[in-house]
Amino acid sequence: MSKYILAFDQGTTSSRAIVFDPQGNLLSIAQKEFPQIFPQPSWVEHDPDEIWSSQIGVAHEVLARIGIHKSDIAAIGITNQRETTLVWNRQTGKPIYNAIVWQDRRTAKKCEQLKAQGYEATFQSKTGLVIDAYFSATKLQWLLDNVPNAREQAERGELAFGTIDSWLIWKLTEGELHITDVTNASRTLLFNIHTQQWDDELLSIFNIPHSLLPEVRSCSEVYGYTSSNILGSRIPIAGIAGDQQAATFGQAALERGMAKNTYGTGCFMLLNTGDEPIPSHHKLLTTIAWQINGHTDYALEGSVFIAGAVVQWLRDGLGIIKHSADVESLAGSVPDNGGVYFVPAFVGLGAPYWDSYARGTITGLTRGSTSAHIARAALESIAYQTADVLDAMRTDSHLDISELRVDGGASRNDLLMQFQADILGVPVVRPKITETTALGAAYLAGLAVGYWDSSEIVQQWQVEKRFEPTISAEHRATLRDSWRQAIELTQAW
Numbered sequence: 001m002s003k004y005i006l007a008f009d010q011g012t013t014s015s016r017a018i019v020f021d022p023q024g025n026l027l028s029i030a031q032k033e034f035p036q037i038f039p040q041p042s043w044v045e046h047d048p049d050e051i052w053s054s055q056i057g058v059a060h061e062v063l064a065r066i067g068i069h070k071s072d073i074a075a076i077g078i079t080n081q082r083e084t085t086l087v088w089n090r091q092t093g094k095p096i097y098n099a100i101v102w103q104d105r106r107t108a109k110k111c112e113q114l115k116a117q118g119y120e121a122t123f124q125s126k127t128g129l130v131i132d133a134y135f136s137a138t139k140l141q142w143l144l145d146n147v148p149n150a151r152e153q154a155e156r157g158e159l160a161f162g163t164i165d166s167w168l169i170w171k172l173t174e175g176e177l178h179i180t181d182v183t184n185a186s187r188t189l190l191f192n193i194h195t196q197q198w199d200d201e202l203l204s205i206f207n208i209p210h211s212l213l214p215e216v217r218s219c220s221e222v223y224g225y226t227s228s229n230i231l232g233s234r235i236p237i238a239g240i241a242g243d244q245q246a247a248t249f250g251q252a253a254l255e256r257g258m259a260k261n262t263y264g265t266g267c268f269m270l271l272n273t274g275d276e277p278i279p280s281h282h283k284l285l286t287t288i289a290w291q292i293n294g295h296t297d298y299a300l301e302g303s304v305f306i307a308g309a310v311v312q313w314l315r316d317g318l319g320i321i322k323h324s325a326d327v328e329s330l331a332g333s334v335p336d337n338g339g340v341y342f343v344p345a346f347v348g349l350g351a352p353y354w355d356s357y358a359r360g361t362i363t364g365l366t367r368g369s370t371s372a373h374i375a376r377a378a379l380e381s382i383a384y385q386t387a388d389v390l391d392a393m394r395t396d397s398h399l400d401i402s403e404l405r406v407d408g409g410a411s412r413n414d415l416l417m418q419f420q421a422d423i424l425g426v427p428v429v430r431p432k433i434t435e436t437t438a439l440g441a442a443y444l445a446g447l448a449v450g451y452w453d454s455s456e457i458v459q460q461w462q463v464e465k466r467f468e469p470t471i472s473a474e475h476r477a478t479l480r481d482s483w484r485q486a487i488e489l490t491q492a493w
């Protein structure tokens with residue numbers, strides 16, 4: 001039997017390739033950042049060729065680094081930034097335009113029109129989603145309506161639409177496979193999460209031809225093999241999941257009532273709701289967690305658009321820190337936020353507010369406020385946004401969330417994690433392997449080829465650090481009240 005699983009984690013700011021061994025240990029990782037393209041305020045694009053070249057580049061790098069032979073790879077699992085939308089020509093394989101990234105707000109007005117036309121209930125009942133520019137459908141419609149000749153070509157069946165998983169698999173198989181999985185499909189606003197099929201009514205609302213769409217598959221099966229021209233060997237591609245679903249799997253949150261939060265560019269909390277797709281009354285998303293061996297599990301999700309990105313802004317926008325990790329010592333140099341609240345609504349607010357037009361605010365400034373207070377308020381904003389989502393999750397699901405498993409770049413920050421536990425009143429648990437997104441994709445691929453079984457996945461998950469809540473309920477309530485006022489100011493902007 002081959003000895004390793006290779007995971008591709010194609011994220012918003014970087015591509016990673018990671019090799020895991022049978023014990024779920026991370027043997028080696030290669031990572032490459034790629035450029036973010038901001039053609040206009042609130043537009044965010046990626047060059048699909050840079051996505052591909054960075055992803056395949058790190059795959060070669062990680063294999064070369066540990067000197068393993070391709071035949072030692074049992075399978076490849078793929079996980080990706082979700083919703084990001086691209087269209088390419090089936091004949092030439094060339095993208096017709098840049099990928100429009102999940103953060104891009106160019107279609108916010110279109111979404112307002114759809115809401116005014118009374119479509120919200122239809123979309124929520126069929127897709128589990130709210131109508132928002134975040135999801136793929138309006139981005140795809142924008143491409144068809146704005147790229148010269150795109151609609152005509154689409155109607156002639158010459159174009160292919162995909163999220164990033166589809167694009168990577170198309171490239172890995174040199175155009176043999178045009179597929180996606182149920183988790184990525186469930187983020188498009190075009191996929192019915194109950195029938196688990198593309199929905200004709202929704203397609204017609206956006207005027208999207210069926211011929212553009214990838215075939216939808218489960219999260220764990222052998223879909224096909226990499227072309228030997230690409231990695232020098234035909235390796236099974238055996239797992240696909242959107243990155244937040246993959247992280248939930250990698251956190252072994254496999255039972256109903258288990259929740260994880262990933263602190264990356266944004267923050268994404270998923271609560272496993274088992275085989276029940278629970279509709280939300282607080283603007284959370286009902287989404288597919290995974291489908292394995294014909295069985296589908298669902299999740300409630302709260303998507304927060306700006307989390308670690310606020311730290312990047314402190315670094316690149318304000319210049320008050322040199323490296324992201326420096327935020328911890330700067331914020332820790334003051335005992336508290338000094339009354340400063342920072343709502344980083346740089347691209348509007350996601351769950352549970354969904355306000356495209358809110359913009360960032362820093363409130364409560366006095367003559368005594370320093371860069372340390374702003375840094376602290378920025379970190380705290382990540383925890384407050386998470387707390388808003390967790391409250392909504394509890395109310396919607398009636399499930400007791402007894403701990404929060406955490407991962408992602410900003411989860412390395414102990415100050416933030418302790419404040420998170422304090423403000424939630426729930427223990428926060430960080431596992432030994434925080435590359436849970438890639439690990440989840442590896443597990444999904446490994447399950448499909450008999451490399452692991454699900455009991456091993458649960459056994460392999462191990463705690464690195466547990467943060468217990470330390471503040472009183474009264475203190476928590478006072479802090480949350482001030483945050484709520486700051487949110488109101490932000491929304492009034």
Ligand SMILES: Nc1ncnc2c1ncn2[C@@H]1O[C@H](COP(=O)(O)OP(=O)(O)O)[C@@H](O)[C@H]1O
Pocket residue numbers: 011012013014263264265266307308309310311312324325326327328408409410411412413
């Ligand atoms: N020690 C830290 N404290 C707070 N934020 C951090 C820290 N280290 C990294 N980050 C933030 O985490 C994010 C990167 O996390 P990552 O999981 O790689 O994100 P993504 O997958 O979205 O690209 C960046 O936004 C960065 O600013």
Ligand SMILES: O=P(O)(O)OC[C@H](O)CO
Pocket residue numbers: 010011012013080081082083102242243244264265266303
């Ligand atoms: O690439 P990440 O980790 O920022 O995740 C992006 C999400 O999938 C967007 O929904």
